[in-house]
Amino acid sequence: MDYKKEERDLLKAELVISHILRWGVIACGIILIAAWAMALYQGQYQPWTTFIGSDMAPATLSMATVFHRALAFDPNAMISLGLFLLIALPVTRVATTLVLFIMEQDYIFMALSAFVLMILIFSLTFGKAL
């Protein structure tokens, strides 16, 4: 009995995950296409050799700056933001499965999802430092 309910809940959860993935990719795609088109149109397309090491590279900017510039319709910042959202998409997916396992009270998989989520966040926060 318990296993059957577990099965049904997981099936419902899978639909949620599927939607997040599909619409997330579409949304990111739209942002990227729009931003890239803008970059080309505005001639903001500097060769990348001048980009790196300039103040445009996220390594030297904070995410907050990228965010603000994106809102100001700076095409390169918009692209950068779109790419960040794309990276955040699987992270969101893992967070969703974590929530679902919490609701399921499936402690083992709760721990596993949490662990994966921690690794992902670690990558985003400390990937630069090492």
Add this chain to the structure above:
Amino acid sequence: METAFGIFGISIFAGGLGAIVGLGGGIIIIPALTLMFGINIRYAIGASIVSVIATSSGAAATYVRDHITNVRLAIFLEVATTFGAVFGALLSAYLKTDWLFILFAALLFHSAYIMWQRGRKSHLATSSGTAHSWATKLHLNSKYLDPHLGKDVHYLVEKVPLGFIYMLGAGLISGLLGIGSGVLKVLAMDSAMKLPIKASSATSNFMIGVTAAASAGAYYMRGDIVPQIAAPVAIGVMFGAWIGTKLMVRLPSKTIRNIFTVVLFVIAIQMALRGLRYGL
């Protein structure tokens, strides 16, 4: 500006070919960007890894909805792949560029070999009929509804620890070289853990996105993901993959596979030469 469209075009091609042949776009993108456009391999890897997230998430969405993906197994194995991926991403910062070329060449040779083997014999992984104890404890054994057969296919999962170790390797390669490692993941699930091929493909697709994100995060924060390169690559590959899946039904996959095997071999040699030359 022409470079932008050149990159875009190559990415569409890579995405389409990847969708048709079942081998990732990254395998084509990175050699194309480095050998054809002279882009630094680190930026090529950065651009590729982001596009991997896009294509795999799109494909995964369909498989999950159709309940073919083994979500539990995916999450369990993702502990291994993400760990390997972060390690790979960090490691790649310390390796000299030549080494990245050489490792990539090794990967290409290996992929060409696998592609060749795929064409030659149908790899029927025979199940031993018993699940691994971990599989039972973690409810990893599952089933899926095969639309082709019209009924549920039940399967047991075997050799879980071995699969876990394979996934560490797959994650490491993914993070190090900027590819999806889908082929390695499917191999591990198919031959080691004895999943039916459709389940292992679907589950692999599901895992690729998360694995890629694990290393992409590091690359992004390091500034290795350059908007002017990554944008056309990501958009192109997504578009190409979409076209590819539409075309896949009509095209002679076997011929394409054979041609692709040869192409991979040639590219592998070129990447190896590139890595060796700069070392001299």
